[in-house]
Amino acid sequence: MTGLGGEVIRTLLGAFAMALFPLVVVVFLIWEARKVIGRMQDRLGPTNAGTYAGPFALFQTVADGIKILTKELIIPTGADRGVFVAAPILVVTVAIAVWAVIPLGPTGLQVVDLDIGAFYVVAISALAPFSMIMAGWSSRNKYAEVGAFRAVSQIVGYEIPQVLALLIPVLLTGSLSLQDIIRAQDIAFIFVVPLAAFSFLIACVAEVGRLPFELAEADSEIVAGYFTEYSGMMFGAFYLGEFINNLTVSVIFSVLFLGGWRGPWVDQVPWLGAVWLMAKALLVFNVLVLFWAAMPRLRIDQVLAFNWKFMVPLGLVELVTVAIADKTMESLGVAQGWERSAGLLVANLVLGLAIVGVLSLVGREAKRRRSFRRPGVGAA
Amino acid sequence: MIHPFAVVGLFLVVSLIFGVAPIALAWLLSPKKLNPRKQQVYESGNPTFGETWIEFKPQYYLFGLAFLAFDVEAAFLFPWALAYNQLALYAVFEAAVFLGLLGVSLVFVWRKGWLEWM
Amino acid sequence: MFAGQVVFLIIACLMLGAAVRVVTSRRIFHAALWLIGSFFCVAVIYMLLESPFMAGIQLFIYIGGIAVLTVIAIMVTKGGMHPDSHTLGNGWSAAIVSISLFIVMAWTITQLGFPNEPGMPVAEEGLALLGAALVDPGGYLVPFEVVSVMLMVVLIGSLYLGRER
Amino acid sequence: MITGVPLSWYLILGAALFCVGVYGLLANRNLIIIMMSIELMLNAVVLNLVAFARFMEPARITGKAFAIIVYATAAAEAALGLALTIAIWRTEDTVTIEEIDLLQG
Numbered sequence A: 001m002t003g004l005g006g007e008v009i010r011t012l013l014g015a016f017a018m019a020l021f022p023l024v025v026v027v028f029l030i031w032e033a034r035k036v037i038g039r040m041q042d043r044l045g046p047t048n049a050g051t052y053a054g055p056f057a058l059f060q061t062v063a064d065g066i067k068i069l070t071k072e073l074i075i076p077t078g079a080d081r082g083v084f085v086a087a088p089i090l091v092v093t094v095a096i097a098v099w100a101v102i103p104l105g106p107t108g109l110q111v112v113d114l115d116i117g118a119f120y121v122v123a124i125s126a127l128a129p130f131s132m133i134m135a136g137w138s139s140r141n142k143y144a145e146v147g148a149f150r151a152v153s154q155i156v157g158y159e160i161p162q163v164l165a166l167l168i169p170v171l172l173t174g175s176l177s178l179q180d181i182i183r184a185q186d187i188a189f190i191f192v193v194p195l196a197a198f199s200f201l202i203a204c205v206a207e208v209g210r211l212p213f214e215l216a217e218a219d220s221e222i223v224a225g226y227f228t229e230y231s232g233m234m235f236g237a238f239y240l241g242e243f244i245n246n247l248t249v250s251v252i253f254s255v256l257f258l259g260g261w262r263g264p265w266v267d268q269v270p271w272l273g274a275v276w277l278m279a280k281a282l283l284v285f286n287v288l289v290l291f292w293a294a295m296p297r298l299r300i301d302q303v304l305a306f307n308w309k310f311m312v313p314l315g316l317v318e319l320v321t322v323a324i325a326d327k328t329m330e331s332l333g334v335a336q337g338w339e340r341s342a343g344l345l346v347a348n349l350v351l352g353l354a355i356v357g358v359l360s361l362v363g364r365e366a367k368r369r370r371s372f373r374r375p376g377v378g379a380a
Numbered sequence B: 001m002i003h004p005f006a007v008v009g010l011f012l013v014v015s016l017i018f019g020v021a022p023i024a025l026a027w028l029l030s031p032k033k034l035n036p037r038k039q040q041v042y043e044s045g046n047p048t049f050g051e052t053w054i055e056f057k058p059q060y061y062l063f064g065l066a067f068l069a070f071d072v073e074a075a076f077l078f079p080w081a082l083a084y085n086q087l088a089l090y091a092v093f094e095a096a097v098f099l100g101l102l103g104v105s106l107v108f109v110w111r112k113g114w115l116e117w118m
Numbered sequence C: 001m002f003a004g005q006v007v008f009l010i011i012a013c014l015m016l017g018a019a020v021r022v023v024t025s026r027r028i029f030h031a032a033l034w035l036i037g038s039f040f041c042v043a044v045i046y047m048l049l050e051s052p053f054m055a056g057i058q059l060f061i062y063i064g065g066i067a068v069l070t071v072i073a074i075m076v077t078k079g080g081m082h083p084d085s086h087t088l089g090n091g092w093s094a095a096i097v098s099i100s101l102f103i104v105m106a107w108t109i110t111q112l113g114f115p116n117e118p119g120m121p122v123a124e125e126g127l128a129l130l131g132a133a134l135v136d137p138g139g140y141l142v143p144f145e146v147v148s149v150m151l152m153v154v155l156i157g158s159l160y161l162g163r164e165r
Numbered sequence D: 001m002i003t004g005v006p007l008s009w010y011l012i013l014g015a016a017l018f019c020v021g022v023y024g025l026l027a028n029r030n031l032i033i034i035m036m037s038i039e040l041m042l043n044a045v046v047l048n049l050v051a052f053a054r055f056m057e058p059a060r061i062t063g064k065a066f067a068i069i070v071y072a073t074a075a076a077e078a079a080l081g082l083a084l085t086i087a088i089w090r091t092e093d094t095v096t097i098e099e100i101d102l103l104q105g
Helices: A002-040 A060-069 A081-100 A117-125 A128-139 A142-173 A178-183 A194-207 A232-257 A272-294 A300-331 A337-370 B004-029 B058-086 B089-112 C002-024 C028-048 C052-076 C091-112 C126-134 C141-162 D007-027 D031-056 D062-092
Strands: none
Touching: A002 A060, A002 A081, A002 A232, A002 A272, A002 B004, A060 A232, A060 B004, A081 A117, A081 A128, A081 A232, A081 B004, A081 C028, A117 A142, A117 A178, A117 C052, A128 A142, A128 A232, A128 C028, A128 C052, A142 A178, A142 A194, A142 A232, A142 A300, A142 B058, A142 C052, A178 A232, A194 A232, A194 A272, A194 A300, A194 A337, A232 A272, A232 B004, A300 A337, A300 B058, A300 B089, B004 C028, B058 B089, B058 C052, B058 C126, B058 C141, B058 D062, B089 C141, C002 C028, C002 D007, C002 D031, C028 C052, C028 D007, C028 D031, C052 C126, C052 D031, C052 D062, C091 D007, C126 D062, C141 D062, D007 D031, D031 D062
């Protein structure tokens, strides 16, 4: 019995460490994002103006966190109190729960290597829209409700291309375990199926609601979207959950398409895997930050049209193309190694060129049709 | 040896603790001086008017419907993708038919204009 | 052994409690939230049955799909607004019918003598086998393609019903 | 088996969930709640399917294949049922079954 008890305690400690990991990383990611955004907007970002923020204001986020802990928690009149409080809890819980299967290293640096790991990530993320809809509904605020509805229709819509893109590494690996997917990437999948990586990245940006898909919290239109009414740490929970989600999608993109923890010397020093994974995730995260700083915001009809008229068809065509091209090569005897990868890459490039061709034809047609009308007519 | 599913369950409990803890801590630490003006709903400084829980466009629902169809389809594709390595070429074509039917119906509703935002 | 039973009982109580709240909540939005809770508990029960894929499908289709759609339908029909009682007058007779139904079913189940332990361990490659069977002409190919046709009909039919007129 | 829970417990749980669904179906007059009750009943059915699949034939896949197809059907039913609800809402401005009188002409 002591053996089992010890095991439970060790598992719990590991779970706590793993749940703490994204929180700690996010503290510095927020600092990094603010610095990068500041530089891109010709500002300095957080600086060492106060006493407590440390060198380069590294601990600015910690200071912010401590400050926000002492702020009053206001529940507006007419709000549905239970749901109102449950929403921020659910955000953080769902954001952290995904980390159960994320492999930080070859062995040991993972809570549990589920054999349906990738599906677990997708299934747990299915809970995420509810926190927003709960927040929006319970606030009794029109802006909050509009924001929640925008968020939900955007997030559930972009789940489809995300899952279709996620199926491609699964299909190439023949396993849903994230460890197996990493081990299969002798060549990172981004170089094998770049179109799938592209659509996964775009879908992830939409899932986490970064610009240009930020309309759930479009501050010039609907105050702050679904968390308009939140204050103090409950607002902080939404902010935290959002950044944890950013980190999570960066890490999952790295796992699925950039080879996860793989890198030089990982075989000798297993914890180096976490460093490589975080470096790759930081790269992806900075792509998100650059989108954030550089892109204008889309309208809801544009967001939905882009999903259903471009991303979903692209995902379907890409999945069918990869599956058939791979099987055809296998029946031709090109089943293994770099030949298979090169063949898939060629198939992807051909498909990509075809898509660009179709898009340019469609665009030319639309331009021709538009020239008969006055410009500006037809915009909603 | 703890079963992996039990570990997942423990992790879910731990993440729930991580969700509750900051808000519970803030509730303990924060001042509680509420008054009706502070608790007003914030709608850009204007007094709120009309019904708060507004009625939404059915368009949202249409996109939800389209999502549900593709959601079920994706769920069916997971076991197929897992078995992909053992499948023959014709089995892949069967899945392509499966995907193609939905793709065709997506194109159909698109052409009919039911996916337009009005 | 014992721990599994305790977890089962806790989850079963949570699930039934949530389900009862679904059918008795005065606000429809609350009913939808309790529905999600009871779906989640069903997923946990699937984990106890060592069917992680079914648990994932439960979250993915039921919570991620059907519950989202239900919530959207509630919002679109203003159902979330009025905290009215939406039960019929025949609540008592409905309760009697369902409780007697439960008693009959539970009595039958206890009389039939089902096994206490599963005969075999879970198959290792179960999910891949399922995937292969779905596209196997000797397996479930016909239902698989029929599902596709059904989804096509659902997509077209329900968008037709709900389109802007 | 990791849990030590006998099959009959799962079946009784499924029966209880089904009966809660039956109560909701009979006692409510809001179409959306009725849809939710039907979802609960379908969930109970799938719970039974998965439990039987685990206990009676864990090596094979018949139970899972049935369950996943029931899921697809449930999703289709929910989508169409809610689409009908919304269609009724737009013509009748109500989702309460007593007030729907489309057939009275």
